[in-house]
Amino acid sequence: MAQIGRRNSLIVLHSTPHGVYLDGGEHGEILLPNRYIPKGTSLGDSLDVFIYRDSEDRLVATTEQPFAMVGEFATLEVVSVNRNIGAFLKWGLLKDLLLPFREQAEQVYVGDKVVAYIMLDEKTDRIIATTRLNRHLSRERPPFKPAQPVPLLITARTPLGYNAIVAGTHLGLLYHTNIGAPLQVGQKINGFVSAVHPGGKIDLSLDASGYQRVASLTDRILEALKNNGGKLPYDDDSPPEVIRSHFEASKKAFKQALGALYKQRRIRFTNPGIETLDVREAKEGDWKPSGKP
Incomplete structure (x- = not known):
């Protein structure tokens, strides 16, 4: 079955004046509009596509790659705000991504760059963003080892240093004493695990030891x-x-x-x-x- 908000390999079933229809399994047939069809595509071909809902709530496919998919964290720019429903984020597709007011940890404004988690709204089955990050971080024991290199996404500045999402799963802390220059919220950077405490807290460093x-x-x-x-x-x-x-x-x-x-x-x-x-x-x-x- 095709996964909404993820990339899928789907079979071309038939063509229409508007595009080709792909086999979405339990979701039925999913349209891939003409502008996204790779040259030389034939019936029976398997295409790598991203699945989401259009403005009329229909499932559609695209060969474009969003900046982040469902289940991932990313830094996205606020491009507009609708006072009735929330803000819209630029995420690499023709249709901007909704950040509802209820999912905003703090109020956002046009031009802001926010760290967001991409998720499926349980009520509407639409892809939305949230800046309430903690609920989407892993509560499992961190699998990391001291001196292990890890990708970091800076989420907030604190009195002790900077909070960072470690390898897209857990939250860690970069102490000010381990940083040679200021960092920016939303910045991606490579770092190292300094220590994993018994309670699961992760200390980070920007250098190996x-x-x-x-x-x-x-x-x-x-x-x-x-x-x-x-x-x-x-x-x-x-x-x-x-x-x-x-x-x-x-x-x-x-x-x-x-x-x-x-x-x-x-x-x-x-x-x-x-x-x-x-x-x-x-x-x-x-x-x-x-x-x-």
């Missing part, structure tokens, strides 16, 4: 040098936000990695920037790492 962190980062720096002709404009005096943007690492971790490469005679400091050192002996007068934090 210890030698593993430094070793991985040195490899990325050397690869960046190789791809940029042996030179880079970044060093231990570069702003934290610049380092985070280019290397997904804190300034502290970046400085440790540069120090390791310098001791290995792999790089020299050019003030500003670094370059690959082709010889194992440092030359007299070479720039050395600064002592600034």
Whole structure:
């Protein structure tokens, strides 16, 4: 049976002037309008389509890809507000996604970017969004291990740091002490699990710990040098936000990695920037790492 709000592989049954009809199983035949039909499509072909309801509550198919599907979290922009029913979010399809007033944790305005969960409304069977996120996070014991890399979605700033959805399932916390530069609500970023407490709370970091962190980062720096002709404009005096943007690492971790490469005679400091050192002996007068934090 075709799943509403998800991608499905459906068989082409027959064509009409308006498009082709697909086999939706218990949902019956579902129209794929002409503008979405791939060239060369024939009866009996299997097509990868997304299923949703149109403005007249009919199930329709599209080959377009929404920014998020049912069961997923995403950062979406508010494009309009209807004072009777709620806000509408841009989500990558011709029809905008409804965020009903009852599903708004806080009032939203046109131009806002909100972190939302995509769901099926139990009453209408329509796809809607909600910013009441906690009810849709997993209550199961987190399966994560310390130092495990995980994708993060920043949901809120708190006095302690930033709340983040971990791998699309659980809520974790990034402490201010583990962040080199401010983050934005709705930002996607890669991070690491620092600890999973007995009660299920998850501590997060933007860097792996210890030698593993430094070793991985040195490899990325050397690869960046190789791809940029042996030179880079970044060093231990570069702003934290610049380092985070280019290397997904804190300034502290970046400085440790540069120090390791310098001791290995792999790089020299050019003030500003670094370059690959082709010889194992440092030359007299070479720039050395600064002592600034």
